[in-house]
Amino acid sequence: MACRHDAAYTIFEDRGRQLRAANQRGLQDALKRADCLVDLAGLTDDEHSLRFILPGSHPRFTPLHEVLGPPMLLRLDWEDMGVPPVGLAFWEKLWELLPEGVTVFACAGGHGRTGTALAAMLIARGMSVEEAIEYVRRKHCPHAIETRGQEEYLRSLR
Numbered sequence: 001m002a003c004r005h006d007a008a009y010t011i012f013e014d015r016g017r018q019l020r021a022a023n024q025r026g027l028q029d030a031l032k033r034a035d036c037l038v039d040l041a042g043l044t045d046d047e048h049s050l051r052f053i054l055p056g057s058h059p060r061f062t063p064l065h066e067v068l069g070p071p072m073l074l075r076l077d078w079e080d081m082g083v084p085p086v087g088l089a090f091w092e093k094l095w096e097l098l099p100e101g102v103t104v105f106a107c108a109g110g111h112g113r114t115g116t117a118l119a120a121m122l123i124a125r126g127m128s129v130e131e132a133i134e135y136v137r138r139k140h141c142p143h144a145i146e147t148r149g150q151e152e153y154l155r156s157l158r
Helices: 024-033 088-097 112-124 129-139 148-156
Strands: 012-014 017-022 036-039 072-075 101-106
Touching: 012 112, 017 024, 017 112, 024 036, 024 101, 088 112, 101 112, 112 129, 112 148, 129 148
Parallel strands: 017 101, 036 072, 036 101
Antiparallel strands: 012 017
16 A cells, blocks of 8 residues: 655644655645755755755855745755764754744655654654654654664664
8 A cells, every 4th residue: 555645734843843744746735835845855956945065065054044935945865765964963953943834854755764854853852762763653654764774873863
């Protein structure tokens, strides 16, 4: 049975920020409801998004708060089935810089990268690693956080 990742429902909410999830098929609909889209798989083009440039990996780093216009489009794409090259401090800072309202995290299938990013955001908000993994699988999709490597990455954040 195919999963349905409908960006209309909120997976997590705290301090005026709602985190939602979508896959490539739901991206267009998600944009209609979003104040911010975090593109985890290069689904948006360069004219309409800001590609995250990680500090230390490029001479220019554009802080998120300098990006204007709803919906804010951010890109942090990493290899499918892989893990992001960032630590807990990144996810904590991302939470601080997200606008109030709805932020949709999206990748191609809505499982691995999306689930990993959502769990990392929950960990950044103080949830334990195991609670975050279970929460994302229960609230979003049982197939979220697809690989052992993604689970190990999340455990490395604490």
